[in-house]
Amino acid sequence: MREELRANTNNGSGANFIFRLAKGLSVFNNSQLRNIIIRCSSQSFNNSYTNQDYDDKYYKRAGNAIIGTALVSWIAYKLYENKGHVQVKAATPTATTTTTVTNIGVYNPNLPNYTLEQVSQHASSDKVWVTFKQGVYDITKFVSEHPGGDQIMLAAGSSVEPFWLLYAVHNNPQVLNMLESMRIGNLSAEEAKQATSNMSDPYCNDPRRHAALKPASVKPFNAELPPSLLVESFLTPNELFYVRNHLPVPEVDVSAYELEIEAEGTKKTVILTYEELKKFPKHTVTATIMCAGNRRSEMTKVKTVKGLDWGAAAIGNATWSGARLRDVLRLAGIDEDSKEFNHVQFEGLDMDPTGKPYGASIPFWKAVDKRGDVILAYEMNGQPIPRDHGYPIRAIVPGIVGARNVKWLGKIVVSKEESDSHWQQNDYKGFSPSTDWDTVDFTKSPAIQELPVISAICKPSPGQTVTVVDNHILVQGYAWSGGGQKIVRVDVTIDGGNSWHVATFDHQDETPSPQHWAWTLWSARIPIPKGSKNIEIWAKAVDSSYNTQPESFKNIWNLRGVLSNAYHRVPAELKWKR
C-alpha cells in the first residue's frame, strides 16, 4: 500500500484537457496511464508493446478521435438542447436540411475540390474546416454562433469519422444533415481514404468472443446467449456470460496495475497493487448480474424505447472472489460508521475519447455493510476475470443493477455525492409511462440500484415447436430478485391465468434473504388439454418480500426501457407425440 498526498486532482476536463492535448500530452489521468497497455494498430500487430514510437502514434490517433468526438458530440448536444428536432437550424442561413442521409459526404460534382493539405490549413478560430467521407465542411459560422464550444476548435482540419467508430448511436440523420448543411467541397476519393487510414479502430484490441454470444451491438460489444442455453447451468460459464460494454475494452498490465482509493476531503490517496489486493482475506459470493435493460425487446413492442434490444438473457450467474470492499476501505482509514460519506464511486479504466472513464456509484451503507458482500473481485468462477468482464479487478455489488458493478476498476472515491458520470446521472433511471423525451428530467428520478423481481421462460423459446409428451410439456426458466431477496415461488399458466402451476426449483442457493444473491432455476411440467395446437405460456415470480411481477408492460413502460419485468409471455406451437 502506498499513500499519496495529492496536489491538484483536476485531471482534465474542459480547458485544462484541451491545453494538455494541445501541448501534445495525453489526456489520461494517472491511474489510467499507469494501468493501460496501448497496442492498437490497423496494420502491424507485431510491434512491441513498449515501442515508444508506437505509443506516440497512438496518442496522436487518440487525439484525432478526441477531436472528432468533441465536435460531433458537441453538435449532438446542441441538437439535444434544441429538443432534438429534426428541423435543425442550419449554421449557414442558406442551408437546408433536406439532404438524405445516403448523400452525406458523397462526391458532389457541383462543388470545388480540396486537398487534405488545404483542409488542414483551416484550423484557426476564424476558419474551421472538417471532413466526413469525401465531404469538406466549413463549420466556422457554426462555431462562432455557438459559444462555449472551445473543444470544437480541435476538430479543425481533420476528419470527424473516428467518432463514428466509438459512438454508433450518434451516427444519426440529424447530426449528419446538420453537417451536410455546411458542405463546401470535396476531397478526392484517394484523400478521403487517407484522412482516416492512419486512425486505428479503438475496438481493434477487444478480446475474441465465443460464437454463441449473439451481439446486440458489436462496437461497443454487447451480446447475450440464446435463452435455451442460459438455463443449462446454475453457474454461467465465463465465455458465455452476457457482455455489456459501453466503450472499448481496456488492456491492463496487471504488473503495473494500481487501484487508487480516495476519501473526498482528506487529500489523501491510498494505492493498492493487484498483489496487495490479493492479500486481503479472500471472499467468495455467488451472485447474479443483470443489466437494467434485460428483456427490453418486449417493452419496446408496446411503444419504442431507446436502448439496446436485449432479449431475456442479459443476465448471468457466477461465483466471484476477491477482497471485501469494506476491508479495503477500512485499511484506507474509512470508518464504516462515518456520517461524512453517502456514496462510494467507482471509475473504470475504459474511457471515452475525452478521457472520461465509465463510472457509477453505490450507497455508502451497501459498500461497508457486513452483509452487503461487495467485493473487489479478481476471480470469476475460479478463473481470473476475463477481459470482457473486468480484468483484472471488478466491483461486484450483489443485488444491485449491473451498471454499478464497475469493470476494470481504476479508482474508488468515497464521497458525499453520487458519481457524476453520465451513467449515474442521465441514464439507468425509471420514469412514468407518460414521461417522454420532451418532458424527461433526469434529476427527478433516483438512479437504479436494487432491481425488482423478474423471471423469464427460457425453454421453450418464443415461437419454438414443443413436443407434448404424456399430455405434458416441460417449461424451464430463471427467476431472480434484487436486494438479496430470495425467490419463494414461480407461477406458470397456459390459459391466461385461469389456472396456475407452481414451478419446481431445480437449483437454488441456500443463503437466506437478504443475502440471496443468486438466481433460481426452475421448471414446470404443464398438463396440456387434448388437441391444443397453440398456447401462450406465462411466468411470474414472487420474492421473499412477496413482491411479484407486473402483469403487462403497458403500465411500466419507460423511455429507456429499463426495469422490464412484466410477466414473461412466450407463444409456442405444440406437436403431439404419437
Ligand SMILES: Nc1nc2c(c(=O)[nH]1)N[C@H]1C(S)=C(S)[C@@H](COP(=O)(O)O)O[C@H]1N2
Ligand atoms: N467499466 C465499465 N464497467 C461496466 C460497464 C462498462 O461499460 N464499463 N457496463 C456496466 C453494465 S451496464 C453492465 S449491465 C455490466 C455488465 O457486466 P458483464 O459485461 O460482465 O456482463 O457491467 C457494468 N460495468
Ligand SMILES: [Mo]
Ligand atoms: Mo447494463
